[in-house]
Amino acid sequence: MQKTTPHRSSWNTRKIFQRFLQYFVLVTVLVAVFVPITILVFGALKTRGELMTSPYTVPMPPRWENIIAVLTSPSYTFWAMLRNSLMVMLATTTGVVVICSLAAFVFARMRFRMKGAIFQLFTLGLMFPITIAILPVYFVLRQLNPYVPLIDSLWGVIIVQIAFQLSGNILILRGFFTAIPTELQDAAYIDGCTAFDFFWRILLPLAKPALAAVAALTMIMSWNDLLVPLVIINSDKLWTLPLGTMQFQGQYGQDLALVSAFVAISALPTVIFYLIAERQIVSGLTAGAIKG
Amino acid sequence: MQSLPAIPNIFKQKPGDGAPHRFQENLMIFLFLLPALILFLLFVIFPIFSSIYYSFFNWKGFGPAVDYVGLDNYKNILNDKVFMIAVRNAFLLIALSLFVQLPLSMMLAVLVGRDLPGRVFFRTIFFLPYVLSEVIAALMWLFILNPDPNRGFVNAIIVFFGGDAQPWLGSTNLVLLAIFAALTWKYFGYHMLLFMTGLQNIPKEIEEAGVVDGANAFQNFFFITLPLLASTIRTSVYISVLGSIQQFIMVWIMTRGGPVNASETMATYMYRFGFVRFQLGYGSAVAIYMFLLCLIFSLIYLHLTRKPDPLSGIE
Numbered sequence: 001m002q003k004t005t006p007h008r009s010s011w012n013t014r015k016i017f018q019r020f021l022q023y024f025v026l027v028t029v030l031v032a033v034f035v036p037i038t039i040l041v042f043g044a045l046k047t048r049g050e051l052m053t054s055p056y057t058v059p060m061p062p063r064w065e066n067i068i069a070v071l072t073s074p075s076y077t078f079w080a081m082l083r084n085s086l087m088v089m090l091a092t093t094t095g096v097v098v099i100c101s102l103a104a105f106v107f108a109r110m111r112f113r114m115k116g117a118i119f120q121l122f123t124l125g126l127m128f129p130i131t132i133a134i135l136p137v138y139f140v141l142r143q144l145n146p147y148v149p150l151i152d153s154l155w156g157v158i159i160v161q162i163a164f165q166l167s168g169n170i171l172i173l174r175g176f177f178t179a180i181p182t183e184l185q186d187a188a189y190i191d192g193c194t195a196f197d198f199f200w201r202i203l204l205p206l207a208k209p210a211l212a213a214v215a216a217l218t219m220i221m222s223w224n225d226l227l228v229p230l231v232i233i234n235s236d237k238l239w240t241l242p243l244g245t246m247q248f249q250g251q252y253g254q255d256l257a258l259v260s261a262f263v264a265i266s267a268l269p270t271v272i273f274y275l276i277a278e279r280q281i282v283s284g285l286t287a288g289a290i291k292g
Numbered sequence: 293m294q295s296l297p298a299i300p301n302i303f304k305q306k307p308g309d310g311a312p313h314r315f316q317e318n319l320m321i322f323l324f325l326l327p328a329l330i331l332f333l334l335f336v337i338f339p340i341f342s343s344i345y346y347s348f349f350n351w352k353g354f355g356p357a358v359d360y361v362g363l364d365n366y367k368n369i370l371n372d373k374v375f376m377i378a379v380r381n382a383f384l385l386i387a388l389s390l391f392v393q394l395p396l397s398m399m400l401a402v403l404v405g406r407d408l409p410g411r412v413f414f415r416t417i418f419f420l421p422y423v424l425s426e427v428i429a430a431l432m433w434l435f436i437l438n439p440d441p442n443r444g445f446v447n448a449i450i451v452f453f454g455g456d457a458q459p460w461l462g463s464t465n466l467v468l469l470a471i472f473a474a475l476t477w478k479y480f481g482y483h484m485l486l487f488m489t490g491l492q493n494i495p496k497e498i499e500e501a502g503v504v505d506g507a508n509a510f511q512n513f514f515f516i517t518l519p520l521l522a523s524t525i526r527t528s529v530y531i532s533v534l535g536s537i538q539q540f541i542m543v544w545i546m547t548r549g550g551p552v553n554a555s556e557t558m559a560t561y562m563y564r565f566g567f568v569r570f571q572l573g574y575g576s577a578v579a580i581y582m583f584l585l586c587l588i589f590s591l592i593y594l595h596l597t598r599k600p601d602p603l604s605g606i607e
Contacts, residue, residue: 022404030418035445055442055448100328102325103328122328132586135572135579142353170328242427246427266428
């Protein structure tokens with residue numbers, strides 16, 4: 001016992017030193033992550049004059065003028081953008097969850113001809129991300145426009161967003177659905193369930209965490225998307241928040257305090273949502289990456 | 293579950309009963325796949341072919357495409373110096389991601405480790421930039437990279453320590469590095485998350501066995517942990533490569549591809565020709581080049597992932 005005591009204490013000092021080093025690096029990175037965010041929030045809570053004279057000090061007392069201006073001025077239409085973004089996000093998420101769980105169920109649990117080939121077709125979508133596809137997709141929307149007006153319409157944004165979320169989310173959900181034991185399905189069939197009953201009454205309730213993960217991921221994707229609205233939407237009435245934020249910066253770029261206020265407010269819903277749904281987002285992302 | 297009334301059905305079943313049942317099931321498969329298939333074929337698969345078609349035309353988007361130019365668009369793109377800058381930038385971004393961003397994320401994941409008090413807190417904060425939109429991230433970085441030290445925080449720090457203020461986004465030499473810094477800020481948390489998950493999947497016993505056998509921390513990391521992280525590393529590399537090829541929004545907002553095309557990416561190049569100059573045939577050909585590049589990387593990736601993962605045992 002007496003012999004081990006000094007050895008132990010040296011182990012402890014090493015351990016303490018190691019811990020100190022770990023925290024030192026992590027806190028340094030933490031500060032780096034917070035710098036752009038802090039500068040933005042400071043800017044948002046200062047008047048234009050204060051931002052010119054003392055750009056990096058803590059805004060004491062905080063000035064809410066710019067925030068109020070963004071929220072109340074009829075010419076910035078912040079609330080209209082918020083509503084457009086919300087509508088697109090809800091419709092896209094509903095569409096993705098419904099359509100992907102239907103398809104994923106069929107791929108995970110049913111046997112039919114050409115199953116492998118059709119599934120391969122969907123995985124091809126992973127190699128064709130929206131940034132690359134945006135110009136060709138725009139052609140299709142234009143060709144369809146005389147029949148279904150999708151250009152300069154939120155529906156166009158929704159449909160394109162859904163189409164490009166299919167591959168990844170079908171893959172994620174198929175993984176989750178396959179993991180549900182086959183015995184359960186056999187038992188249900190013996191009890192007289194049809195395949196649809198099994199899907200609707202047993203599988204979906206069991207897969208709730210997976211559906212929540214897919215929904216959370218899709219919400220973030222849709223809410224943050226700039227490219228699709230940028231290409232499809234023309235009228236300022238239909239701007240979503242990211243598109244509106246970009247246009248706002250272009251228009252009022254000289255008034256840094258006002259732009260900071262706008263950007264900070266438009267980031268706030270995402271931050272709140274992230275803090276609430278972090279678990280779902282993280283599990284969806286790691287599942288997606290491992291399967292993909 | 294109505295289990296009891298259902299049981300008699302099984303006994304009632306006659307040999308011929310399978311057929312209508314089978315039909316019902318096929319109908320269900322068809323109806324379940326239909327919405328996904330329609331959207332996917334119409335908006336993902338069909339556009340690939342229509343853009344191949346248009347890439348052979350000189351087409352401004354008005355009326356039908358009639359001015360057939362064969363492979364001219366493809367040749368002209370390869371002869372355009374600006375496109376070559378975009379390709380070079382894509383490879384530079386890939387290299388920087390693989391040799392700076394990826395090791396950084398992995399190091400942080402290892403630092404946080406399995407049981408560091410506060411690991412969830414650090415993960416939550418480091419992952420926050422990934423969740424913010426690219427517009428917001430780009431604008432934040434636009435603000436702090438302002439060349440005037442009284443407005444841009446980065447230069448304020450440099451001047452405070454006695455250095456010279458740099459023009460960052462205004463300099464052809466620095467612009468790509470500045471954009472890469474912003475991209476790293478936004479995406480390192482995601483890669484760190486992947487590595488944290490990967491590390492968690494390594495059984496603790498394997499690493500402990502290394503320590504018992506007398507391996508020091510370095511040997512333990514390079515000969516035990518790193519090989520077992522192979523599949524996570526591949527995933528991370530794949531995501532970085534695809535992300536670098538299609539980088540658009542951050543660049544477009546921060547520099548519009550400037551100054552003098554120094555930060556042009558293939559996506560900004562395509563956007564400029566397709567949606568600003570309306571040279572749709574030319575833009576389509578750019579899209580096809582990008583698609584081919586992604587396809588090649590994906591095929592290489594698929595080829596590599598066929599190799600069995602040491603942790604999954606037998607494939």
